[in-house]
Amino acid sequence: MAKDRTSFLCSECGAVQAQWAGRCPECGEWDVLAPFTEPAAGTDPVEARIASTDPRAPAPTARPITSIELGEVPRIASGIEEVDRVLGGGFVPGASILLGGDPGVGKSTLLMQIAGALSQSGGVVLYASSEESAAQVRLRADRLGATSQSDASERLLVLAETDLGRILAEARRVNPRILLLDSIQMTWLGSSGGGTDASRAGAGAASQLRRCATELALLAKQTGITVLIVGHVTKDGQLAGPKLLEHLVDVVLAFEGDRHHRHRILRGVKNRFGSTHEIGLFQMTGDGLESMSEHSVHFDEDERPSPGAAIVPTLAGSRCLLAEIQALSATGFLGSAKRRASGLDAARLAMLIAVLEKHGGLRLADQDVFVSVAGGLRIQEPAADLAAALAIAGVHAGRALPPATAVFGELTLSGKVRPASGADQRVSEAIRRGAHSVLVPASQVEDLPQDQAVRVHGVHRLVDALEHLIALPSSRLEGALPGQVESSGLPLEDDVAPFGASR
DSSP, X not given: OOOOEEEEEETTTOOEESSOOSBOTTTOOXXXXXXXXXXXXXXXXXXHHHHTSOTTSOOOOOOOGGGSOOOOOOOBOOXXXXXXXXXXXXBOTTOEEEEEEOTTSSHHHHHHHHHHHXXXXXXXXXXXXXXXXXXXXXXXXXXXXXXXXXHHHTTEEEEEOOBXXXXXXXXXHHOOSEEEEEOGGGOBOOGXXXXXXXXXXXXXXXXXXXXXXXXXXXXXXXXXXXXXXXXXBOTTSOBSSXXXXXXXXXXXXXXXXXXXXXXXXXXXXXXXXXXXXXXXXXXXXXXXXXXXXXXXXXXXXXXXXXXXXXXXXXXXXXXXXXXXXXXXXXXXXTTOOOXXXXXXXXXXXXXXXXXXXXXXXXXXXXXXXXXXXXXXXXXXXXXXXXXXHHHHHHHHHTEEOOTTEEXXXXXXXXXXXXXXXXXXXXXXXXHHTTOSEEEEEGXXXXXXXXXXXXXXXXXXXXXXXXXTOEEOXXXXXXXXXXXXXXXXXXXXXXXXXXXXXXX
């Protein structure tokens, strides 16, 4: 009789190793290999299904790529504009989608709103809940208005079950347009699904996650049912599994946001049917999630200049958003100064601080520097370098950008400002939202339309951009102590000598 075999699964990259090791040989991470039991050959329902393929069926043959016919990928509109934007136009039949997010961020709310919108458009939806009872799901549906139309509510089916085998059987019987599973960490493959390791691995174990995700992906491919799976995230912000589930599905969506704030962001991490650069904006209200066409950042010419703040037009797919970068510096200890970033890459923040010290003349070696992107956005493009550098320099020196000023540009290690893609779109959006002036890389000024160029100031190097920071009287520096601003070595009034110039 064949015996089950024990392998070791990396929780970071999903690689499987025959023996345990302190360090994963694939990704190099330490203490990430966890044991899981694989069924013996012939007992795994997935392997049995593959082995049962008709041997008399003709084997596929290779053919020239130009002979392959192209067809349009059909899309199913979710009924929520921001979700369709991230997916690239809607759900693809037969696709498996993984939605991850922190506890309490609103994953179940988003799922129910999608279910309600699809059922109202005429499709049958199966909502499988492994964490809540059917009554709890009904209460959420009533609160979100998913049962407002009686005919549509008949097409929204709810199944409270943790056994994945029963969920799959019901999905094949009902044949819905989309199957929503909340969540995969609470499901397990029991005897009804042919599993043999259920007694040794409970729900949420690595072996169960792998087998359940594979079964769901096979269901989607065989029946054409779109499968949307909810996956929890770890305390490090990774999808629980964590990378294991990402390899088995077609689309990975990350639902981000602070449960104590109303803004939420839906971001595409992986998408086999579209781009991963688009993001969806939502705000949490008492009636559920509401789509937002624009971020809340705007220019106010009557607002007093604030040191440590800079607004950058950032591109997220086809849209341009205005993000406010905020910085704070405080006296630290030389050799152990803190550098913390929220919404920006921490390694890039350390590089910007080094550039400011070398080419901007700032003394930051003994300063704790904290940088954050307001509103919960996360900026991944280097076009925000200049804005982050000006925010840090401004708060350290007690200076600020003029009112209604936007900034973008990439900084090099030599202190030069490199061009950023989509300059005309960035400038147009900033002006439309009320910007009076925009600091851009000097090499891109001539490429801008004439009506935009009148408000644009080109900068070649970091020191050129620092000269645009205006000095503020000490009385206008909130919380500034007497002599604090003078200690930075910079003037208080209208003397705008470059940073680091000899005095």
